[in-house]
Amino acid sequence: MSSLHLASRNQKEILRDPISLVFGFGLPIVLLLLFSIMQQNMPYELFQIEQLAPGIIVFGFSFLTLFSGMLLGKDRGSSFLMRLFASPLGAKDYIIGYFLPMLPIALLQIVICLIAASFLGLSINANSIVALLVLLIISVLFISFGLLFGTLFTDKQVGGIFALFVNLTAFLSGVWFSLDLIGGAYKAICYLLPFVHAVDAAKAAFEGKYQSLGGSLLIVTSYSVVIMGIAITVFRKRMSS
Amino acid sequence: MIEIKELGKSFGERVAVDCLSLKIREGEFFALLGSNGAGKTTTIKMMSGLQTPTSGDIKISGESIFSNLQEAKQMMNLSPQETAVAPNLSVKENLEFTAKIYGRDKKEAASRAIEMMEKFGLTDRSKTKAKTLSGGLQRRLSIAMAMITKPRIVFLDEPTLGLDVRARRDLWNILLGLKGKMTIILTTHYLEDVETLADRVGIMHNGKLCALGTTNELKEEYQKHSLEEVFLYVTEDLEVFV
Numbered sequence: 011m012s013s014l015h016l017a018s019r020n021q022k023e024i025l026r027d028p029i030s031l032v033f034g035f036g037l038p039i040v041l042l043l044l045f046s047i048m049q050q051n052m053p054y055e056l057f058q059i060e061q062l063a064p065g066i067i068v069f070g071f072s073f074l075t076l077f078s079g080m081l082l083g084k085d086r087g088s089s090f091l092m093r094l095f096a097s098p099l100g101a102k103d104y105i106i107g108y109f110l111p112m113l114p115i116a117l118l119q120i121v122i123c124l125i126a127a128s129f130l131g132l133s134i135n136a137n138s139i140v141a142l143l144v145l146l147i148i149s150v151l152f153i154s155f156g157l158l159f160g161t162l163f164t165d166k167q168v169g170g171i172f173a174l175f176v177n178l179t180a181f182l183s184g185v186w187f188s189l190d191l192i193g194g195a196y197k198a199i200c201y202l203l204p205f206v207h208a209v210d211a212a213k214a215a216f217e218g219k220y221q222s223l224g225g226s227l228l229i230v231t232s233y234s235v236v237i238m239g240i241a242i243t244v245f246r247k248r249m250s251s
Numbered sequence: 252m253i254e255i256k257e258l259g260k261s262f263g264e265r266v267a268v269d270c271l272s273l274k275i276r277e278g279e280f281f282a283l284l285g286s287n288g289a290g291k292t293t294t295i296k297m298m299s300g301l302q303t304p305t306s307g308d309i310k311i312s313g314e315s316i317f318s319n320l321q322e323a324k325q326m327m328n329l330s331p332q333e334t335a336v337a338p339n340l341s342v343k344e345n346l347e348f349t350a351k352i353y354g355r356d357k358k359e360a361a362s363r364a365i366e367m368m369e370k371f372g373l374t375d376r377s378k379t380k381a382k383t384l385s386g387g388l389q390r391r392l393s394i395a396m397a398m399i400t401k402p403r404i405v406f407l408d409e410p411t412l413g414l415d416v417r418a419r420r421d422l423w424n425i426l427l428g429l430k431g432k433m434t435i436i437l438t439t440h441y442l443e444d445v446e447t448l449a450d451r452v453g454i455m456h457n458g459k460l461c462a463l464g465t466t467n468e469l470k471e472e473y474q475k476h477s478l479e480e481v482f483l484y485v486t487e488d489l490e491v492f493v
Contacts, residue, residue, distance in 0.1 A: 089332065
């Protein structure tokens with residue numbers, strides 16, 4: 011029960027920060043709009059809404075990394091976490107308390123982006139429901155990265171690392187351009203990382219290509235488990251020291 | 252009764268707390284003094300279960316706190332050196348949140364929050380977000396969060412740090428009102444705080460407890476007119492001879 015109180019507090023902390031709202035919920039919509047307008051003036055199809063929306067939703071998840079990382083980093087820096095460590099909360103309470111509130115935020119991000127995308131021509135059907143679930147699973151990867159960053163770094167450092175992370179997410183995920191355009195070692199490196207698999211899984215779900223969905227989602231989930239595992243191990247170590 | 256027995260904490264080669272033995276009575280207001288790096292905060296962290304000692308033990312009413320840490324944590328609370336409040340939560344929410352993570356139900360948490368806000372003069376700021384409070388009020392809230400669980404033992408780590416004269420005096424009055432109701436262990440650099448508030452004082456230096464007693468006992472023992480003189484004498488002596 012205590013973990014739910016911590017989760018509730020953490021969610022309020024994030025949702026009451028206007029900058030979180032503007033960037034986390036507003037920026038993906040602005041990007042959807044901008045690229046859709048660009049597409050209208052392009053002679054060829056590069057930013058079709060069916061391809062663009064899944065990518066931008068996944069890109070928007072990088073803000074979940076920022077939110078969770080900043081919150082944990084700030085709590086460590088302000089001694090709030092020390093206050094919590096002195097309380098009877100156990101290790102599992104922290105894991106649930108910092109992880110759980112991110113899921114409704116991710117869901118909200120997905121829904122807002124889907125509504126915006128539907129106004130821009132994305133058809134909402136049964137596949138969209140599957141895509142929503144797939145996207146929620148993908149969001150765990152980004153939350154895990156945030157928890158790892160917040161465990162290792164201060165909130166100020168997390169801000170700097172996020173700048174790097176958001177660029178990695180953008181350029182190594184194939185959101186903005188097809189990786190086939192570059193190919194070679196660049197494409198190979200991208201496919202070693204989870205971001206492009208996340209985008210591929212989201213696109214496959216929207217398109218109803220469930221055969222190709224499994225492989226990508228498995229890679230993303232495996233990465234999530236590993237990153238979350240590292241975050242929990244480091245957090246427990248910090249707790250006991 | 253808190254009994255600290257031959258407590259030690261080392262970080263690699265550096266000894267932060269060295270064979271500290273001390274007894275603190277139930278309901279006592281005990282002040283732990285020392286220069287920066289003397290080992291006060293490390294001692295507080297071990298006493299509140301935040302750090303495991305390298306050697307020795309801490310017992311409350313004869314029971315080692317490390318044998319059942321979760322249970323021990325239920326009867327303790329602390330206000331850390333920095334004002335540790337949830338910035339985007341209101342005063343009331345901060346208080347209720349603390350009560351709830353210590354297992355109090357919604358109704359009890361709400362009634363205790365009201366009680367604490369009255370005691371700490373925060374009632375008119377009930378709905379104000381913690382981050383918009385002044386430094387003094389944030390400090391009051393931080394201490395109220397430590398008190399809301401009605402702990403048997405509360406640790407106040409430099410509670411008056413960075414407060415202006417008025418805020419400091421206000422906090423003194425609040426703390427004087429709590430005297431005897433719970434065991435309060437205070438660390439501070441302000442000797443005036445200690446003379447006003449504490450029943451007994453312990454002076455730490457280089458991880459060791461160098462002096463222990465009431466302010467009057469210490470002045471008498473070291474033939475000094477003020478606690479400041481005692482403090483300087485005790486710590487200076489050790490710096491020369493250790």
